[in-house]
Amino acid sequence: MTGPEADDDAGKVHAPGPYEPPRSSLNKITWAQVGRVAEPGRYMFKFGWLTITAEDLAVWKLYPNAAFTLFTTAAAADGEDEFRLGIFELRETLSLSEK
Numbered sequence: 282m283t284g285p286e287a288d289d290d291a292g293k294v295h296a297p298g299p300y301e302p303p304r305s306s307l308n309k310i311t312w313a314q315v316g317r318v319a320e321p322g323r324y325m326f327k328f329g330w331l332t333i334t335a336e337d338l339a340v341w342k343l344y345p346n347a348a349f350t351l352f353t354t355a356a357a358a359d360g361e362d363e364f365r366l367g368i369f370e371l372r373e374t375l376s377l378s379e380k
Contacts, residue, residue: 308350308351309348309349309350309351309370310331310348310349310351310366311346311347311348311349311372312341312345312346312347313345315331315333317341318333318338319338320338321333321334321335321337321338325361328362328364329361329362329363329364330361330362330363330364331351331364331365331366332354332363332364332365332366333366334365334366337349337366340369344369344371346371346372346373347369347370347371347372348369348370348372349366349367349368349369350366350367350368350369351364351365351366351367352364352365352366352367
């Protein structure tokens, strides 16, 4: 998909992100990979919808290099995958692929 996607849940519009994680059982995602979003909400990325909560953002604000595990919650109405952030790990520095 291209262009901004409407977010029916919060009435906000979020542009799709550039990051598409590899398909594996454990995917990690960092704040930089989601464009350092500043607001909680439901965001469309190449890999599907990602819901970011205020609590997730609070962790990233304290630990900007933290990497969260992505997990699938359900398929969206349009057939896209739905993801939420799970357990996170603290990282000292980012690898080049995560910047």
